Amino acid sequence: CFLVGVTVASFLEIKLEPTVAWSVIGGGIATVLFINKLGVGKLFVALVVMITCLTIGVARYGLVFPRDSPGRVEYYEGSVELTGIIDTEPDIRLDSVRYIVSALDVDGVPVSGRVYAKNSRYPQYVYGDRVQIKCRFARPEPIVDELTGQTFRYDLYLALQKVFVVCNQPQITRVASGEGGIIFSFILKGKKALAEKISDLWPEPEASFMAGLLYGYRGGLGDLNDLFSRTGVTHIVAVSGFNISVIATILITAATYACVPRQKAFWLVSLGIVGFVIFTGASASVVRAGVMGIIALLSKHVGRSSRIGNVMLTAATVMVLQNPLVLWYDAGFQLSFLSTLGLVYVSPLLEKFQKYLPNVLGLQESLLSTMSAIISTLPLILYQFGRL
Secondary structure, X not given: OHHHHHHHHHHHOOOOOHHHHHHHHHHHHHHHHHHHHHOXXXXXXXXXXXXXXXXXXHHHHHOOOOOOOOOEHHXXXXXXXXXXXXXXXXXXXXXXXXXXXXXXXXXXXXXXXXEEEEEOOOOOOOOOOEEEEEEEEXXXXXXXXXOOOOEEOHHHHHHOXXXXXXXXXXXXXXXXXXXXXXXXXXXXXXXXXXXXXXXHHOOOOHHHHHHHHHHOOXXXXXXXXXXXXXXXXXXXXXXXXXXXXXXXXXXXXXHHHOOOOHHHHHHHHHHHHHHHHHHOOOOHHHHHHHHHHHHHHHHXXXXXXXXXXXXXXXXXXXXXXXXXXXXXXXXXXXXXXXXXXXXXHHHHHHHHHHHHOOOOOOHHHXXXXXXXXXXXXXXXXXXXXXXX
């Protein structure tokens, strides 16, 4: 019901004022906590809880969008001078680098919020750099494709990253370095070292392709991205459940050989999965796989069997609770869950046809899995990308 509430709010773009939204959420939680103590029937309790969770979903969506105030970076327009810290891993492309900067002040006035800046490849700046930027603020707007008539919600694409301001024509100067989080900085240094090793072994675009296989990097693929998309094989450079399974298996095996007690091994493997999710950039598919993996481990840790449907709903709820926009506006989130649903629920329906296939080189299982994922995701692909 919470997910339904977020869906309704996303479709109708219901944006409650923050004070109203928090009041609804607080009242909803109080209702859920105390309704069962009133001595009413279970059916009535369930109905109230369902309606309350739906309402909380609507209210949670409204909290995504900040209010315009002098203390927010969205309040300012036109030419400005911004000071801030690069608080995510820079997105390096063939022709440019995209930075997300957490603002500290605008024209000397302390502010909060994030801005998006697209700059040339060089000089490059890194996570944790304090930078001073002279640029022109603009609000991101939807982009309409003149050929197809399709609208790309560029504003909501940036809102997924909690960015509501674009910094056009930026002139960036580094003021200081090393102001990011210690753990995230350590992970990014490891990632950079791995990327350098891959670059030593292969030229482009093979190096970026290998990086894509290992940890989902796509920056240097260039036209290959479009070719992968047209031929329907983009998923091979997208980190997902397979990668999480490999990481979990390695860590579980290492814990077993090191004679680590099962109770402690759970925390070791869970931390390893979280670290890998951060390492890969925390895309929707890998977050979904990571959350599902940890929930499955938790079920074994507490001695409860896990049902895949419950695990998927829980994973979706956790992700939507953190960022409600992923449910309606993140195609990666949608495709990730739909393909998994296909593997779980469509695959058994197709098993009766596999007897007509030779069981050579895993052909039966591979084709069954592929067709299940294609059938479940095809309607969304047609709708989102207009491509068969």
